[in-house]
Amino acid sequence: MRAVIRADASIAIGSGHVHRCLSLAVELRRRGAEVLFICRELPGNLGALLAERDFRVFFLPPPGEGEPECRPARDARETAAVLTSLSGGVDWLIVDHYALGGEWESALRDLVTSILVVDDLADRRHDCDVLLDQGFYADAEHRYRELVSPGCRLLLGPRYALLNDGFTRQRQREDEKSGERLFVFFGGSDATNETEKVLQALPLLKNRNVQLDVVIGGGNPFRARIEKLAAADDRVRLHGQVEDMAALMVKSDIALGAGGTTTWERFCLGLPSIVVSVADNQTALSEFLGLDGRIVYLGRAGQVDREMIARAIDSLLEFPWWRRSLSRRGRELVDGQGCRRLGRILFPEEIQVRPVREDDEEKIFAWRNAVENRRFSFSSREIPLAEHQQWFRECLCDDRRVLLIGERDGRPIGVLRYDFRSSAEVVVSVYLVPGCHGRGLGGSLIRAGSGWLREHYPACEQVVAEVLAGNRAGRKVFLEAGFTEYYGVFREVLAHGS
Template sequence: MNVYIRVDASLEIGTGHVMRCLTLADKLREQGAVVCFICREHPGHLWGLIEQIGYTVLKLPPPKAPLHCHWLGVPVSVDASQTKELLEGKVIDLLIIDHYSLNIEWELCLRGTVNKIMVIDDLADRKHDCDYLLDQNYLEHYQYRYLPLVPPYCKTFLGPSYVLIRSEFYKQAKRIRSGTVRRIFLFFGGIDQTNETGKALAAFLELGRQDIEIDVVVGHSNPFKNELASLCHLHDHLHFHCQVNNMAELMSHADLSIGAGGTTTWERLYLGLPSLVISIAANQEKICEGLAKEKVIKYLGKKETVTQSFLTLQLKKMIKNEDERLEMARLASLLFKDAKFNQQAMIKQILE
């Protein structure tokens, strides 16, 4: 089966969409599918990483003007036309789309070029012409959000039991994090344009807890990576990591996490890692609010409203509150009931 994935990364979009598509691509490839990516040349694109993992990238030209259509870079009709040109003469059994700026207009343009279409979404804010739709988020009434937005024949995969978790996380043994906090995992996505990593690191240092080690993880595209590395090298209990491939191992060793509300949220939850979470994009806010309501994360608010001093206070409280951390982990485990089985069933169905 030939599968093509339309997804972008950029300094504005971040890296999360590409990373979860790589997870899906790996699972499809394991079942014999041939997978290629279609990506636009935005600043901060991840072509190199995708190709390094072994996938072909069909490349759309860079935007000629400031970002348009919510991160797409060009009008929807132009993106559809350019994508059709790239796919001309190819056999496409399945086209997967993970992009907030693409909708039914784009999908209808490509419908005659492909056999089936799958959409990955989080927002439920626009109509789609698709055969499959995946939304792994836990929100109020999540089972019904897409009823007016997709065709009657569309098969939907909704909720955390379908979350795209990398294989390394399934292989990692889960553990009960009782006792004192000895190690913290800090990660705010692959780019972190506003340096929430630096804010969180400063908040932690304000505690003066040299008995607690912290793993500071950044992506290769992080514009503050050099100064963060320099700061970490000044302290023996701070450990700097850039563009790692052992995230599951680092999370597993941690007793507490500080991070954003993006795709890594599900990896932390799967491993039962208690987390202080700050939303760094508008699309993360409702997801974080929903998870906080279920008491599986401690949501501190939007990045614009979370000050360093407030983060220090919340971090101090969470370090002291073992009962809350244990309850977070217990409740998180309930979100992923049958997750591995459901994910395998989803892969089988979309490859039929």
């Protein structure tokens, strides 16, 4: 199993693309995949960090004088040269780059098995198998409708936010907090120097007891000025490259930062945030989150001054109920499991499905009557043996019903039932074998079943699932498996031959 990631970091671009891809790379390696990076040699690149984490990096040549940092046609040729030099093929090409789109992806498609695009702009066409946008938008389902092919699988929303597992661990902590500790981080480069504005706002605060943890990245061009300001104020602790950012953030009461990737990190920890957009691509999302009451949004960097920052800090410190509301509303969006969800999709558990046999009757009787399965069944009563035996015999003889058992390493993990409404549409029901719940197997089982359908029923175009209103776990499983929800009904379009 091999994945190749194409992402860049620079003073101009920032570090968010590479950092979120690094979090994903760690998860994919944990699942047994070899992960390689292709990065352009730019000022502020993170090649040293990737190498420190034991990832092999192929550097593309730097741009010539006066050239843009990325020219797509040239980039495609240079990336193709790297891909063709690799023996053994590439299962997934993962691209996280605003300058690259459908033409670049099409040029490389024959060199890899599948392509994943990580995007949040929805401003260009893509030729990919999976597209991930971790943003939170009212029109999320429609943003890419005209930008990808019908067979492309869309993974949308903050539940797919690519965070390192440190945030998942720290999310569980309940530290005692002073109510006056601030965390300041505006990205690896902070090209608009928002950090200095925050430090200049300190003398304007009504609350003089605040303590600040200020993080500046290695690519920050204003480092010397920030160090001078921090040294003059004993309330400020200055940090360089931080190994465990989550452990530092979780101790704070309020965060000040940009509207990029760290938005989801702050949400995961329930850290109330004062946000400034430092790049055009951050503005729309930050405005929406501000209007939705999930952040305190001050505006674009050019519109924000130290007086605005001081007023925002004083207001949040004065009203604990406001901080609690922001914390709760952030945490409900991001649970820190995005990398694991995506890892299961890219390199799923090896689950095989097979049609049921007559000797499965007794086992299925026990599984159907298990309390954890009846709880979310449309009929929760216990099933009598005679009734089950008749039902099972009818299933084996019914041409419009298919029962499959999913197995991993030769052991059963769950059952899929498909009822055909027509040759083109089928309704799916699923339950797991007792002892297999809570292990992330449901989505993989459903995907394995969809693959079986594509092979054995090529005329079938759509799979439909109905989930009880209170079955939150079932809802998540079908969304994870690639279904789309329409008013409580989940649907998956089967892309044959894709």
